[in-house]
Amino acid sequence: MKFRVERDVLAEAVTWVARGLPVRPAVPVLAGVLVEAGADGTLTLSAFDYEVSARVTVAAEVSEAGTALVLGRLLSDISRSLPADKPVDVATDGNKVSVTCGSSRFALLQMPAADYPTLPTQPTASGTIDGSTFAQAVAQVAIAADRGDTLPILTGVRVEIEGEKVTFLATDRYRLAMREFTWNPSDGDASHVALIPARTLAETARALGQGGSVAVALGQAAGGDGLVGFEAGQRHSTSRLLDGEYPKVSKIFPTTSETEAVVKTADLVEAVKRVALVAERNTPVRLRFSDGQVAIEAGAGDDAQASEAVEASVDGPEIEIAFNPGFLLDGLGALHMPYARLSFTQALKPAMLTGQSEVDGSPEVSYRYVLQPVRLTS
Template structure:
């Protein structure tokens, strides 16, 4: 026998047979699969004498024939091969020579004649949707008897009638029965006792198509992040599931620090790394001077940074570094830079970095006052929590988000792994209230730019779509948005 088959086809079909092949076979040949080549395909068969599986894959057959090889050994080897065609040749002494590119190996097989005869596969009575079958199995399999002595109870009974499909299982103490309208319609009556191993195998085969199971329930597939029983099933039934934001939707990072303040990398290195990630822009948001601990920038240093940004932008065009800052919200709600400086910044994010122990009332008033400043674009990490280190400060977040929504100020999901703030529930609430969100990294080093990934994960759990997030917009749209907000700040603009 000699044939050529594609690796992808072979791996897929061999994978299906692995559950059937006996691990500790009493009959050594049962740990083999039977390969048979004829016409333009190969047939792969496996059996444990109780359960058999037969799959086919397209192949170019040079010499028809058959042979057997150890199933697990074959799959393990084939998986390692490059994605390409694999050539098989079986010798008269039952060795299989396997060639793929420059890889060549030989596996000892056994003659086809020693492989048990598989039962004839009867004509199918019809095709059931895999999801329907999987759901019926999952609702009965637990009641199947485990004791081998009760042979007839070691499986479930499938009963097909013209209008109903029934599956029953019992172990003598409990009984599970599931009934469903027969989607095949009238096709005579069939009954079969299906052993537990076959049911498990069918479930495993069905597991590859989760979508089918949802479809069977009349639903579209629900992304795992939404499976929290927070209205996702109702939304799916109404066809109103969100199309969740993805990492690749993020066009730029609006929160990162260079070594001008407490970052470890140069602005140039941060910009280069952001560009290498495929971003179109970043906003560098070093701290304002009031934050002593983080080496905040005086207005003078800020102007020096702007000169460097202009130079870098010249060189990195069309990539764009925005002149930004993460400006402290001081204890009384005033900001770390005067308005005339804020007016010259292209992107202004504000955040609380000190005085965490104010009363809820004072903290809320403090942040609300900061949001009244017309130059503010975004409220960063709105609860100030540091996971495992610091609880969120006391604040009426509902009131803060309401104000942000009313004033058109964005709120941030900070991707730094110890912040992840807003969390998923508040992010969803912010969206419901009409806030636009920003998802970014708060990176203080080049590797930390990767944090945006965690921010996106939180956003997805918060039902956010691409359109809910400012920095999914292309540069031109982002600039237009930032400028529109600025227009409101001008006298007479409000």
């Protein structure tokens, strides 16, 4: 195998493919990136850990077609450190792979490519989503997915497709996020429900949602397990789906409210960040909504204390409520709207957060974030 490729092209391709490589692979070859140089002048890089696969094809000057398997993270580190604006020459030499760029030269040990697993076949596309919409929607809901291992099913994002409507849903039992949007289905009567690992979905959305459109495909792997595929340009990835029945959490969304408050999102974010500086781990911040303002406090007794007031438009009875500051900031940061609307029923009932473009406008309910309050101790 022997080829020449632009340094930036190689670095970007290897970094993208290697981003999800396991730190402690079940078998050593899964730490590798498969490099395939084709006689047609293409270079394909692949990675697969039996759960997630990634593949990208770029143009290269191929002198000798061939295949090699090398440590993916090492190749990524090397390619990003090479001198800029110079071509990279890669060639196999016995059991080594040489990487040369200018006066820089590296020799990587080849891994047994014959032992590398075959990547799953990309399912037929079910439809396409605007890249920026896809990236934003995933980021808005993935923050609410569970990061622990106690309930693996909650580490996923539930994706429901009905015709042109797509609904993303995630919860970790303390907050719940839902985003609705439209896409372009291949079949107008399409109906799918899938549970995609949130971490994989978030990484994929960040990598593929930079522009253009993303093709999404739902199908099955060779063993019969559910499989989702994503494609944007020459980048392809697949992920096995989580198996199990997702809890029916939609009923948690409040349908009525006693008190509603509208506040500038940026002002509330900055105030909560400042007040939360004195909040010890797992200690909530307290918010008191009254006529014309929201007062934010943290700390009590002999502990450090902080307070701040932010102008707000409040409709309904005064209410005092406490939240985990990190969870509250996650929701506010995901709104991407100038104003935040907080809707309450009671101090210990879930509160709903939505965004709106104007202080007197209507809430944008395509994204809803529900947060469970923390019980205040006397």
